[in-house]
Amino acid sequence: MIKTLAGQVKEFKKDSILTPFFMILEVIMEMIIPLLMSSIIDDGVERGDIHHIYIIGIWMVVAAGIGLFAGVMGGKYGARASTGFAKNLRQAMFENIQTFSFSNIDKFSTPSLVTRMTTDVTNLQNSYQMLLRMCVRAPFSLVCAMIMSFSVNAKLASIYLVAVLILGAFLALIIWRAMGYFTAMFKKYDDLNASVQENVSAIRVVKAYVREKYEKSRFTKASDNVYRMAVKAERIVSFNSPLMMLTVYSCILGISWLGAKMIVQSVLTTGELMMLLAYCMSILMNLMMLSMVFVMLSMSVASAERVSEVLNETPDIVNPDHPLYEVKDGSIVFDHVSFRYNKDGKKNVLNDISFSVKEGETIGIIGGTGSAKSSLVNLISRLYDVSDGRLLVGGKDVREYDIETLRDEVSVVLQKNVLFSGTILDNLRWGDENATEEECKRACRLACADEFIDRMPEGYHTYIEQGGSNVSGGQKQRLCIARALLKKPKILILDDSTSAVDTATDAKIREAFAKEIPNTTKLIIAQRVSSVQNADRIIVMDNGEISGFDSHENLIKTNEIYREVYESQTKGGGDFDENGGE
Incomplete structure (x- = not known):
């Protein structure tokens, strides 16, 4: 399945490579800024060195500017790569459908093919963009922030490690529970599209037999099925945000309390504490971002399977190895x-x-x-x-x-x-x-x-x-x-x-x-x-x-x-x- 979908990146490989490159560059700049901020506080503010504050401040502006540029370019190339990927998927699906014999077409309903070429491809497009941007940015940022935190103070940084492990376990449970509902939801889209397609194509019959009420109830039922599956999935996913906020605030309280003690004991400087708090937010927010990526990817697994089914379907009727190119007569x-x-x-x-x-x-x-x-x-x-x-x-x-x-x-x-x-x-x-x-x-x-x-x-x-x-x-x-x-x-x-x-x-x-x-x-x-x-x-x-x-x-x-x-x-x-x- 992955090989099939990856083969449709084609001419957008360059964009797909540049996107993670700029994401990594953006993360590096983000990791440098707290370090510079710590230097301003410890070596500039506390010592009253205004020249040092100006110099480091300029470097912070440069780092922020480079990070901004990298983020914009990452978004630009990511959008181009994902939309191009979606375009190639639709084109490949349509071209393969044209080669199908009647027996192949009999395996797929018209509404199902429409859903696969619209909703499913859109899901894959969004997931691919997240894969290139967030799936590179979030783990890299998480690892870098963790390394920087441990390099400053391993005792305080261990709070992050515990928080990440606990939060990661809960997020994995949320994703696992939600994935089943998302898979079922996309299957319900076929019934929804079937209702619309049949109603529109047979509108004259519907009106001739005054069956509008029946068609409305049929559509409502299909729509409600999609709604129920979506609500069940989103209800589970909704635990993501409060759980993340609880973890973030708990970490901030823990670091602030222990950090204040260490500052009093002269084990930690004020600038280092500020840097750790900045890395704390970076670690946990990137973990939350990563969890949302996994939710999106879990949603797209069903879509990926459905699109791959069409792409991998081989026509039952094909040319022989050495075909004849002339029909002698009409006998x-x-x-x-x-x-x-x-x-x-x-x-x-x-x-x-x-x-x-x-x-x-x-x-x-x-x-x-x-x-x-x-x-x-x-x-x-x-x-x-x-x-x-x-x-x-x-x-x-x-x-x-x-x-x-x-x-x-x-x-x-x-x-x-x-x-x-x-x-x-x-x-x-x-x-x-x-x-x-x-x-x-x-x-x-x-x-x-x-x-x-x-x-x-x-x-x-x-x-x-x-x-x-x-x-x-x-x-x-x-x-x-x-x-x-x-x-x-x-x-x-x-x-x-x-x-x-x-x-x-x-x-x-x-x-x-x-x-x-x-x-x-x-x-x-x-x-x-x-x-x-x-x-x-x-x-x-x-x-x-x-x-x-x-x-x-x-x-x-x-x-x-x-x-x-x-x-x-x-x-x-x-x-x-x-x-x-x-």
């Missing part, structure tokens, strides 16, 4: 393919699937909800890897291809259509960032998206809100299809992506595909028989297995499942789910 072969989402699971989602598709064929895929239609097509572009068997594209196993090359040749319009904030052209160019406006218009004509775009005042420069909230479901689907077509893929997969489109427009889209992209292999998942009946062949899925694979006419004669659905839909009725299918 597809499933050779006894089985698939399960959980590698250690016993139940397959797909069982012994075998079929082949020639380049340029149009294949319909139909089946009830939960029959694994989407799981089947997700394997083609290696969004998941097969568990058993082989899947060939262009005559080669998909695991032999460079992932980027394979996915460039396979365009997938997923069930959940996603548009990003930006103009229509910006969204279309996700398919090809170098596409001209004319190429974008052609893709929209094929997807029948030009029909509504041309009616918009700003046309292709119309701004799309986040998530495509200012366009309808059918319009969103057609834009996503056009975006996929811009890739000029060898394989086009439409995963129930015309479900919100009327049947007439659906027919136009299929007709345009047949005429304009005849050499592209097309896989069309649909619930409506009318969407796939003109396909060259149709796969009927049932509970993760292929129930039938033939033309529309033959399936009506030979496949009972397909025939029942066809008859129910042509007679005005239903689809696969009318009887509550899976």
Whole structure:
């Protein structure tokens, strides 16, 4: 974990080295000032030597000035190092997330990833700054002050040693008790973020069903859980300050009482007593500072583990040692393919699937909800890897291809259509960032998206809100299809992506595909028989297995499942789910 996080310091190593250097310089100046103060009292004030007072006073000002400069520079470099460290952490996490396969992403929830990239990284940023500044300054100051105190008077300095040992034991107990609550508190942040994220993303559903009161109570519960954990932790930490003050004042009383006796006995000078009192405050305040650092570090341990989990997560799907960078054609072969989402699971989602598709064929895929239609097509572009068997594209196993090359040749319009904030052209160019406006218009004509775009005042420069909230479901689907077509893929997969489109427009889209992209292999998942009946062949899925694979006419004669659905839909009725299918 430490090695993983330390690797993100990168270009801020210089700042990370200069920060403790200036902290040490500041401490040295702080240790010199009480020594000079003692000299002023003993050799200047008591002897009436005004010249000595001026000279030592000037040196004190110089030491204070150097200490001030060192403190400012330490703060400057510390801030730069910690913010740079946080920036690198977020960048590294985001870049690693981009390499995740779907199976990796399934391990982390969206709110959890948001918490890790915000709250957890902020905790690590604060801890890193404390590590560079306070974790260097406090121990060094503590040791220096202790050495200076013992060099002046070992008997009086032993009071500090006893106080430090007792206080250190109590502070260790406080940190140990508080750490468990802080760890639990950060886990509760995930629930809090989940409540906010789901409420905002589904705000239309919340308002449509008048569930604001429920959402408020849900958020309140999550917020209260964070509050309770925080209060329990802070209640324990709150003992830190009074315990520290008790120790400080006890030490001052003890040193003053014993020191006064020693001055009367001429064993100790007034200047030395003042110096010891100054070192007393330095020792105990630095110990308190160190305790707060440990509290902060204990809080960040949970954050460090959560951030490291994301950074150390390796993608399940990676390039082979010698990948292929060319997909010959759009042919597809499933050779006894089985698939399960959980590698250690016993139940397959797909069982012994075998079929082949020639380049340029149009294949319909139909089946009830939960029959694994989407799981089947997700394997083609290696969004998941097969568990058993082989899947060939262009005559080669998909695991032999460079992932980027394979996915460039396979365009997938997923069930959940996603548009990003930006103009229509910006969204279309996700398919090809170098596409001209004319190429974008052609893709929209094929997807029948030009029909509504041309009616918009700003046309292709119309701004799309986040998530495509200012366009309808059918319009969103057609834009996503056009975006996929811009890739000029060898394989086009439409995963129930015309479900919100009327049947007439659906027919136009299929007709345009047949005429304009005849050499592209097309896989069309649909619930409506009318969407796939003109396909060259149709796969009927049932509970993760292929129930039938033939033309529309033959399936009506030979496949009972397909025939029942066809008859129910042509007679005005239903689809696969009318009887509550899976």
